[in-house]
Amino acid sequence: MQKSYVQIDSKDNIIVAITNLEKGTVVTIAGKDVTLKEHIKQKHKFALVDFKSGDEVFMYGVLIGKAMTNIAAGCAITIENVKHASAEFNETKTEFNWQAPDVSKFENRTFNGYHRDNGQVGTANYWLVIPLTFCENRNLDVIEAALSEKLGYQTLKDFSVDTDALIQQYKLGSSRDKILNTPILTTHEEMTKNRVFPNVDGIKFLKHDGGCGGIRQDSETLCKLLAGYIANPNVAGATILSLGCQNAQITMLQNALKAINSDKPVHYLEQQQSLSERHFIEEAVKVTFLGLIDANEIFRKPAPLSKLVLGLECGGSDGFSGISANPALGYASDLLVALGASPVLSEFPELNGVEQEIINRCITDEDSKKFYALMRAYSAAAVAVGSGFENNPSPGNIKDGLITDAMKSAGAAKKGGTSPIVEVLDYTEQVTKPGLNLLCTPGNDVESTTGLVGSGCNVVVFTTGLGTPTGNPVAPVLKMSSNTALYERMNDIIDINAGTVISGEDSIETMGEKILEHIIQVASGTLASKAVAHGNNDFIPWKRGVSL
Structure with a gap:
């Protein structure tokens, strides 16, 4: 059954509206009743407590902003009353323990791929x-x-445009109305x-x-x-x-x-x-x-799932991305880690605010220090040109409920699941270790996806709340919607619907398993990603300047 609102973490002092909530609605969170003082739009947030100017705002259990004015409980959280803020971090990591998920459903499963001489296996050729x-x-x-x-x-595509038909009508001297009413779309299969x-x-x-x-x-x-x-x-x-x-x-x-x-x-x-x-x-x-x-x-042959190198990407995110699509992809990432594969999390500007958690998950001190140095250098480069990570959310992000970079980042980081980080890579460095890898790229969708594939990813899952046609020339890119309305509206370019998590039809775990099943089909060549079918071959190298 679909909920109408949710507190993601017990530390959170703002609440997410799952549906549109009317003024006067009484919500109950952890035994506390709050009356909404204004209409709260779906995907947006409202105050659980009374905030004074300067008070810290928490979501996903982390600091995501500070109140700029007094905000009464039950009022909307907006860019007018909350500004970006994120937690401090240091390069020293604390103890981290991980409980791997049950992978019995996927043990001994294979995909049909192209085997290379160096032991790698491609999902395409x-x-x-x-x-x-x-x-x-x-x-x-x-x-x-x-x-x-x-x-x-x-x-x-699933259609073609017959321009010759228009040319023929023109040469025949047909009227404008005749030209406008001439059928020119024909459907066909690849x-x-x-x-x-x-x-x-x-x-x-x-x-x-x-x-x-x-x-x-x-x-x-x-x-x-x-x-x-x-x-x-x-x-x-x-x-x-x-x-x-x-x-x-x-x-x-x-x-x-x-x-x-x-x-x-x-x-x-x-x-x-x-x-x-x-x-x-x-x-x-x-x-x-x-x-x-x-x-x-070269022919396709069976290969273990450990040969999958999965790029974890998001773009056009909304207020549901960090609740449905991203954590479900994170669970699929954890499944692959437990199976010996190599998921890769990128987009460093969208790890702002969760740096300490990332550092704590690094297996080696060397990697925790490398991540610390890369994040500090990236942030400083942005500030040096008069910008900063706080400028990362796009107008589309803000309109759909992601009002600070730390809020966006805390949800985006969910794509990386909960597993330990085996290696931190700078841009263009190659994935060589099984387990969750971290790759320094911009948050820009295409620059990041381009970087993921350049470091060895043979398949990418791309979560989105607003919709995007992004693809890649070399690796199949699977688009996954955070909400069912988007999936139904843009089904021609979206492969997977994680909106069933919002509606209550799926848990994060069952959705994560569905994602992995879909990946296996695409990796085997039995199902084409829609980006591949449509020829979305986006390729934008990062020049290492400031790109958020």
Whole structure:
């Protein structure tokens, strides 16, 4: 049965409205009756106690803000009466104990993946075409036009637009009304059976705006990220296009690949050494075609669930994200940790306020100190340009009940479950250890997802309360809604509905198990994520400037 309000933690002095609550409604929390003094919108919060200006506000059991004015019990918590505040933290960790969940339902389960020579297993099998500088983006477009459709890799949605029908009506001299009433949408299924290379899921073209200009460190970071994409278990090999004079030199990428021990086939082409642009493109098409022939020799085979490297992502969050979707994904993360897999939690600006909890969960002192240093440096960089973590919530977040960064962060951190943290990684560092990993990325959805896959994630689950079409060129991205209304409204781009937790149909645990079952299907290639089916290939490298 759906509740109309909830106190998430016994320490909380603000309460979440699960449904719209009318003024005058009497709510009872831990034996205390509170009469609402105003209408409280669904997903928003109201005061459980009388606040004086300066009093601390708690939610999820942590400090999330301070009262800016006196707030009477039963009044709404808003950006006008509460400001961001977060708890202090230090690099010294305290004792931490973890009780692993029961994984008997998933023991001995497998997924069908692509086995690589280094022991990794991909959930997909792609060939990459990558420019080392934005100057080569046009050539990528030409190569994509030459290969994708002919080989059966055109991106198909669940509909197509027949513009030719409009052109025909125009040439016939039809009236505007006739043109407006001409049907142009046709539905169809993705015709994978027409692929020349059935064991290759696609050719992905990683266009970007980097590789030259900016600072040299940007190009170095870009090459490390691109090396991570080539090394990702979902990738069979790559074709690299270099202009020749850019900052991101071929040797820089080769050194980055060597540093992570990647020996996948990579073809390097330099335009300034070519006879002409035509010869350059011709050679790129030919070596890519030969790479696809080799990649097609790899077949899906059973692999243990321990080979899953799961990216934990959120974006377009709402007031329910930290109650339904994020903790359910956190439980799925805990299940995978208990099974020997490697979930990865990122988005460091959205760990603001829960730093001490994260530090306490680090297994080693080295990692707790590394996380401490990364968070302090990130925060200082934001302040240095006149911003700060408190500016992280978006207008959409605020409208749907997330009014401070600490409130948003406390809910976002739930994606990481409750397990120990085995390693803290800086941006582009590779996941190598089983267990929960922490990866420094921005909170920006696409930059963070791009970073997760660049560090080795072979599947990503992306929670959202407002809706997002975000995908990735290499790893399937599963979108999960925090509420049923969103799932029903944007079912064309949302894969999983965690709104059943809000309605009471599912517990956090049963929803977490459903998430893992869905992951297994997608990892096996028996079910396509909607982002993959729609061709959402979002790829934005982080230049390590301030991005919240």
